[in-house]
Amino acid sequence: EVVMTQSPVTLSVSPGERATLSCRASQSVSHNLAWYQQKHGQAPRLLIYGASTRATGIPARFSGSGSGTEFTLTISSLQSEDFAVYYCQQYDNWPPLTFGAGTKVEIK
Amino acid sequence: QVQLVESGGAVVQPGRSLRLSCAASGFTFSNYGMHWVRQAPGKGLEWVAIIFYDGSNKYYADSVKGRFTISRDNTKNTLYLEMGSLRAEDTAIYYCVRNFLGQGRIAAAYFAHWGPGTLVTVSS
Numbered sequence: 001e002v003v004m005t006q007s008p009v010t011l012s013v014s015p016g017e018r019a020t021l022s023c024r025a026s027q028s029v030s031h032n033l034a035w036y037q038q039k040h041g042q043a044p045r046l047l048i049y050g051a052s053t054r055a056t057g058i059p060a061r062f063s064g065s066g067s068g069t070e071f072t073l074t075i076s077s078l079q080s081e082d083f084a085v086y087y088c089q090q091y092d093n094w095p096p097l098t099f100g101a102g103t104k105v106e107i108k
Numbered sequence: 109q110v111q112l113v114e115s116g117g118a119v120v121q122p123g124r125s126l127r128l129s130c131a132a133s134g135f136t137f138s139n140y141g142m143h144w145v146r147q148a149p150g151k152g153l154e155w156v157a158i159i160f161y162d163g164s165n166k167y168y169a170d171s172v173k174g175r176f177t178i179s180r181d182n183t184k185n186t187l188y189l190e191m192g193s194l195r196a197e198d199t200a201i202y203y204c205v206r207n208f209l210g211q212g213r214i215a216a217a218y219f220a221h222w223g224p225g226t227l228v229t230v231s232s
Binding site for chain 2: 032034043091096097102
C-alpha cells in the first residue's frame with residue numbers, strides 16, 4: 001500500500017499570502033496524484049489531477065507540481081473561501097487508492 | 109449535470125447489516141466505474157471499494173474485505189454497498205463517487221463527482 005504523508009498538519013496563513021502544502025508518497029506514484037479541497041460539512045472538491053492539471057472551474061491561483069514521491073499544492077494568494085482542509089490522493093498503484101491525512105489551512 | 113445521491117444511512121448495532129444505495133443521473137451510468145469513499149467523524153478520507161463499469165471487477169480496502177459487497181444495477185442507474193458484520197470503526201459518512209473517465213479508463217481513479225454522503229453510525 002502506498003502511504004501518503006501530508007505536511008504540515010495545520011497551516012496558518014493571512015488572506016492574500018501564499019500557501020504551500022506538501023504531500024509525500026512512500027514510493028513513486030509518477031504523476032498520478034490528485035488534490036482535493038474539503039470545507040466543513042461538504043463533500044471534497046477536485047482541484048488538481050495528474051499532479052499539475054487544474055480541474056474544470058478551478059481558479060488559476062491553485063497550482064500543483066511534483067512527480068515521483070514529492071508533490072506540492074500552491075495557493076498563490078489566499079482568498080477567504082480557500083480556508084479549508086486539503087487532501088492528496090495517489091492513483092498510481094492500487095488497490096487500494098490512498099489519501100493523505102490532510103492539511104488544514106486556517107486564518108492567521 | 110452529474111448527480112449522485114446516497115441513501116440508506118442509519119444508526120445500526122454492531123454485528124448487524126445495512127445496505128446503502130446511490131442514485132446516479134446526468135451521465136451514462138453504465139459507462140463509468142464507481143467507488144465508495146468514507147470519512148469517519150473528524151477524520152480523513154478512506155477509499156472503500158470500486159466496481160467496474162460493467163460489474164466485471166470489484167476491489168475492496170482490506171478494512172472491509174469479506175464484510176462489504178459493492179454492486180450495481182445499470183438498468184436502474186444505481187450503485188449499492190452491502191455492509192455486513194458492522195463495527196464501531198465503520199462509523200462514517202459514506203460517499204458515492206464516479207471514476208473520472210469511463211469504461212476501460214479505470215486508471216483515472218480520481219474524483220470530480222461526489223454525492224453529499226450518507227451517515228452510518230454503528231453503536232449499541
